[in-house]
Each structure stands twice: as structure tokens, then as C-alpha cells.
Amino acid sequence: MGSRKVTSSEPLDWQGKHVTVAGLGVSGIPAAKVLHARGANVTVVNDGDDARAREQAAELEALGITVRLGDGATLPEGTELVVTAPGWKPDKPLFAAAREAGLEIWGDVELAWRLRGPDAAPWLAITGTNGKTTTTQMLASILKAAGLRTAAVGNIGVSLLDAVLGDEQYDVLAVELSSYQLHWAPSLRAHSAAVLNLAPDHLDWHGSMEAYAADKGRIYEGNRVACVYNVADKATEDLVREADVEEGCRAVGFTLGTPGPSQLGIVEGILVDRAFVEDRHKNAQELAEISDVNPPAPHNIANALAAAALARAFGVPARAVRDGLRDFTPDAHRIAHVADVDAIAYVDDSKATNTHAAEASLAAYESIVWIAGGLAKGATFDELVAKSAKRLRGVVLIGQDRALIREALARHAPEVPVVDLDRTDTGAMLAAVQEASRLAVAGDTVLLAPACASMDMFANYNKRGDAFAEAVRELGS
Template identity: 55%
Template sequence: MADLSELQSWHSEAWRGLKTVVLGLGVSGFSVADTLVELGSEVTVVDARPDEDRAKLVQVIGGRVETPETEALPESLEDADLVVASPGLPPSHPWLQRAAELGVPVWGDIELAWRVRDKVRAADWLLVTGTNGKTTTTQLAAHMLREGGFRVAPVGNIGTPVLDAVRDPQGFDVLVVELSSFQLHTMGEIWPHSAAVLNIADDHLDWHGSADAYRAAKAKAYENVRVAAVYNTADRATEELLQEADVVEGARAIGFGLGIPGPSDFGLVEGVLVDRAFLDNRHNSALELATLDDLGEAGLATPHMTQNALAAAALARAYGAAPQAIRDAIRSFRPDAHRTQHIAVVDGVSYVDDSKATNPHAAGGSLRAFPHVVWIVGGLLKGVAIGPLVAEHASRLRAAVVIGADRAEVLEQLQRHAPGVPVAQVLAVETEDVMREAVTKASAVATSGDTVLLAPAAASMDQFKSYADRGDRFQAAVEELKAGRGGADERDDPNRLD
């Protein structure tokens, strides 16, 4: 088996002829295969049901594709020097277990990207992880840095593979890298400029096997941080991960929260976002960054979105963005769809799409933003308990409309923790009918001043292609309802959060 110790640079000759196996041909898998071919390695991509166009392209660029049955062991593993695995493959997958038996090193695309980051010029990395809020924070931090004059790209779990940015012919000053717990699990030793862990709550327990394993994956984001380790002052778990982390001497702990900040923190003072970390007289003064009104104009008015903005500002300021750049970026930023997105007001009822709330922690953030909710909930729970979420928000529920495969557990927890709340089930089985029925049933019980909130607290793949597909279908159903009732209210405002 080849010695991989020399694989620390794009320019290492040790890549040539290396027998590599790429497990999974998704977006990141193709970027891995393309990179390894360019490096001169022998590349075999293994996928039980590969995308046909990507599979053809792999062969065009000089790789080969192996398509074993899902549980069958790929022949290419037997003499592989290196395996690079899709982040979606759990550690228990037979292919990964076979690689371990053979003693073949297993990397993820993040490990590979770090080792070859010097193809053009080695950009600094700012890491963003957490149970929720990663994508918005990543986008915001990149937007702030761009306003500050840096060449920057938001990459990683956000959808653009890090390897695509590493191979950009112009190069970047800095990459803002969103990392899922899956990616962190296979990430080796890297040395990021700064990192933020936004929050920690149980999620993906079916993949990691336990809450401790999930937290251990998230903790890797802080390892070897050189400048700023950003944590949530309202989330004790993030602070505990930071206290246990082995950071570079001189790196600073930077807190963010919705209260008045202490020295070295970011927070709020009388409706103003302030920085008490990156200024000379931080013990006695603060820098104004933006206002809550600015956040409202950007669709970031909810508490959890405000926390995302503060975390992003901390990362951007750590890298050198000026306060004015932070303010300008917040004022011009618009979050992606399906993130507490206001859709319409019909007969005095607001309809809000937070399909991105794929776990209880995320759904809790949405529920807290509205006093009276008709809640559309359910899907794949991923082994995470939903009872505490129901108990916490039972008092604000006007009614619940339950969708999804794991509905029995949702129904049981609603009965246990919110016995007085009316509950309706969506019985439709065809994807195109689920949201139409859900919106119809929700609108039937909602009254003026209520919010019909799609915050499923669960993954979407049982009934939909993705959380975006789920949200798109919810929005379409709301538009049908609006048209059938003569249009939206005069006070309908796409940027308004009731």
C-alpha cells in the first residue's frame, strides 16, 4: 500500500499513479474524482445507482465507474491505496467497514481539499458548523467579506464543493467553509484561520450512532484554530466544546448572543448589533455594526437569524472586514428560500415556509418567533426525540397538521404534551397532494392573527425530493389558496414576519 505521508500539496509527485476509490457520485463525489484524475491518480468511482450524466463524464475525463449492488463489496477496494467517501455514507456502511478491514485510509472531500489547497494560492479557511443556521451564516460571512474587499467563496455543505474553489484559476483570499457533522467525521487535521460552532442539539443520531459521537464530530471544527473560535453564549454545549479544544496558542474565544456583550463578545445594545471583540478599547466601548431594523429589512428579524448575523459578523471581523462592510452586507443580504420565509397573508393569517427546519432544534427557533401557530409538522425524525419540542411550544399551538412517515411518533407526542391542541393528519400519499391537503386543513382552523408555519422538525425524503421541494410545494399550495380566496391581504409583504 502506498505511503500517503507525502500527500500534503497539490504539487506532490506522490499523487501520480495512486490507486484511489471514490465512494459516491454526488456533487462532491464528482469533484473528488475530477480532482484526483487531474492529479494523475488512478480513479474508480463506486455508486450503486450513479447519475448517468456524471458517470459518463467520469469516464470521459479518464476515470472508471463501478456499480455494485448496494450491499455488495466493490472489487476496487481490494487493492486501493486511498478511499475518499461521500459524506452521506454512515460509518456502518459495508463499503467503509471493508475499507477498515483492509487498512485502507478513508478521507472525505474536506481532507482532500485541505491537502491540495495550494494549487493556485492557499486561501485561509473560516469554518462554520452547528446543528442549525450553517448556510445562512456561511452566506452572510462571505457576503460581509466580499463587501470588505476580499476575494471569497462560500463552499462545502452549502452546495459548492471546496475542491471547485481550490482549483479556481484565480484563487481566493479566504474560503468560508460550511461543514456538516458527516464531513467533520472524516476530516483530518487542518489549521483554520477561525471557526464558529453555532449551536448543538441532537440530530443525525441514526447516522452517528449516539449524541456523544455527533458532538465529537462537531468539536473537530475548533481544533487547531489559529485566530478566533466563535461560540454561542446562550448554548452551553458550544462553550464546552471550545473549552476542550486544542487551539493554537493566542487564538481567542469570541462569544455571540442576543444580550449585552462582554469584552470579546458580539451582541445587542438597545437594538444595535455591536462588536466588543475587535477594537482597542473593548473593555469600555463597542463598535456599532448594524441595527435590528437593518436585519428586518433583510429578512433576518427572528432571534435565530439575528444570532446567525452576529456569528457571521464575528468571523468577518476576525478576518479584517471593517464595520461599514458588515453594515452594508446586512442591508443588501437576502436569505435563501425556505428559511422562515414569509409567503402571504390570507384572511388575516400569515403563511411562513421554514421547510429548512429539518430537526427539532431548528423548528424550535421558528416556533419561538410567532405567538399563535398552526403547525405543519412531520417527516423523517432521524432518531431524534420530538417530545421536548412539543412540550416547550404547546401553549402557542392553535392546531397541528401532521405529515410524513414518522407520524405515529409525532401524534403520540402531541397527545402526550399538547392534549388540548386540535390535530389533523394528512392522508394523501401522492407527493403532489400532500401540501395541498396540509394547507387546506391548516387554513380551515387558522384564524386572523395566526401563523400557519411549515417547520417540520424532520427530514423530507419520505415524501419529497428535498426540503426545497417540500417548501416549493407548500408555497404553491398557499398561492392556490390565495387565488381561491381572491388574493392576499393588503398588508401582505414578502419581507414581513408577523
């Protein structure tokens, strides 16, 4: 972990600057409007040319913004800066042309960072393969419990541009950042940041695991107070070691075990801090009980420790950590208990859209009938099945790529009963729940943790979780 002094960026003069915004949508439209309002000559380019895109284009053109639909590959003549939607792949021809012309390429996060005022609220930033949203929301809840003006923003769905340019004044922001956003945010410098975990994901976008990890690691660059890492995931600590930070910034670990100095962890059911205390080699500060975490599954306790570490880095008192965790309610479809039917628990973790998330979900229960399958996104399932086999009472498979999971089960858990539903229609979820209920016995958990994306059968993971909950209700009626 190298040290340096990072200075703030200078205010930019946008008047007459030719800016190309790549992509309509939740980030492109606000970026175009903000830049146009500051006097920039804005051209928006978009690959699609459907009815929705034409409607959005008309809205921007009414303001005097140029929009080119169906042509996201060509760099408009005279472009001086490109601002891109985070999901646009780095290998797009537009970006190759921009790099060849020596132009900078920013994402919406970079734009928000550059546009924030001189007295802007510092950012506590969070990334990781899984748990980002929950941890960011936990952090915001803890900060609010401390009486601070804050908001959970970024990849969580609340625009950072709105947060930094709106009328509301904040003391600090809890910022969720995806690997896409970090890739396009070269000058971001957080107060403190955390990488929760690293597992293969979005490799089709990044090109390799190394590139994916490097983009996640950008979140540590220029940190002022603390780089928070996962003791159980060495790759996150490696990213801290490689980061170039401000002098005095510390590496702070979180662990589900007993914490060492400069770590947060668990002692006899208590979340404790041995990082932000006097004489951390001898002392520890109690923060909360495991029962204050909702739900108290292992991976969610890890989320709570990461959120607590960032809050403590900002100077939040221990009592606010406890109160904030108690006040926090997780979003739907995140290891959510739906109902008990005939002494069998039914749990919806539809948000477990990759193997890493599913592994954490499966680790939370002792005896499971697992409902899994969907779009694998290039994932393999051998490691997941091998680690979870001893917990499986049975498995019900649905979705397009279910054969990949079935084959892993045959290799690593051949004794586990498997029901393979050769269906990808939305009604398959009712059949899956009915089959799971037949495999389960009293005391078991029927767990929807698909380890796959949902779009082969459902519009999104929310719809998939809703279908599961509805099927459980029908089972209990």
C-alpha cells in the same frame, strides 16, 4: 482550549499513487478527475448500479479511470489511499478493510485542503445542526461588502475542489461544513470557525450524540484567530474548551442578550461587538441594527452575530457587517413570508427538517397554526411541543410519522386543537393549508415548520415548500 503551533502539510506526489474513490456523485466524480489529472491510478467504487451510475461511470472510464459498480464493499487491491464521499457511513466494510491495512481515509474537504496552494485563501468555517447555510451566505455577503474576493463554498453546494483549484483568486473563503465532511477531514485547520448549535441529528450515521458532537468539534482544531461559540448552547463552548488550537487563538461567544467581554450580542436593538475592539472590558462597537437582519427572527439574529464574529475575526470593519447584512437575501423555504390572506400570515420554513430548527422557527411568532409532520428520522417531539405549546392556536399534521407529534401534543398541549390528515400524497398540502386557515384568526401565523424530513411525500424540502406556497396562493385567489 489547548495551544500548539500547526504547520502546513507538505505537497504530495500523486504520480502512480493508487487511490480508491468511494462513491460517484457531486463529490466523488470531481475527486476522481482531479486525482487522475495529477497522475494517480484511480479506481472508483460505487454501491449502486443504475442507469445514472452507468452513465457517470462511462464518463470517467473514457478518461482512463477504473469504475466498479455494485461493489462498494471491497477494497481494491493495491490501494494506498481512500477518498470518500462524505455521506458514506464510517462502519462500511470498505473502511474497515482500509483501516486494517493502515490506510488514510479522506473526504472531499480533506482532499481540497491538501491540494490548496501555498498562497491559498484562508478558510472561515461554519458548522452546526441548523443555520449553517444561512450563516455562511451572510458571512460571504459581509466579506464582499468589505471589498474582499470571496465565495460561499463547501456543503452549501459549491465544490471546495473547484474553489481551491480554479482560476479565480480569493482573499478568503466562507466554508460550510457538515458533520459528515468534518468526520473525514482530519488535517483541516481553519483561520477561525463557528459551531452555531448542537442538537440530536444524523445519529444513525454517527452512532451517538457524543460522536456527532465530536465530529462537529473538529472544526475548531488548529484554529488560528477565533473559535466562535453559542453562549446559549453550552455544548458548543465545551467543544472550544476541548479544542487544540494555535497559540493566541481566542474563544468568542455570541448571544441574543447583552454581551460580556469577548462576546457579540444585542444592546437595545443593536448588534454590538465586545470581542474585536480595544479594551473589550470597557468598550463596544456597534455593528448593525436588528432591522438590518432579514428576517429578524431570533435564530436568524443569532446567525447574523456568528457571521459577524467570523468576519470581525478576519479584520472586517463594522460598516461592512451592516452593509453585508442589509445586502443578504435568504434562500427560499427558510422562514419565508409567502403571503397575508385575511390578515393571517403564511410562512414557509420547510427547511426546518428537525426539531431544533422547528423550535427556533416557532419561537419567532406569538400565535401559530403549525403545519408539521413527515419523516421523523428517529426524533422525539416532547421537548419541542412542551416549549412551544403556549404559542399554538392549532396544529395540522401530515406525513408518515405524524402520530409521534400527535402523541406529544396530547401529553404537553392537550387543549390545542389538532387536525390529523391521514394522508401522505403531495395533494395533502392543499388540504393542510385549508385546514390551517380554518383554525387561524386575524393576526395569527400559519407556519410550515415540519420538524421532519420530506421524503415520505416530496422529493425534498424545496418541493414541500413549493407545494405550501402554491396552496397559499390558491387560498388567496
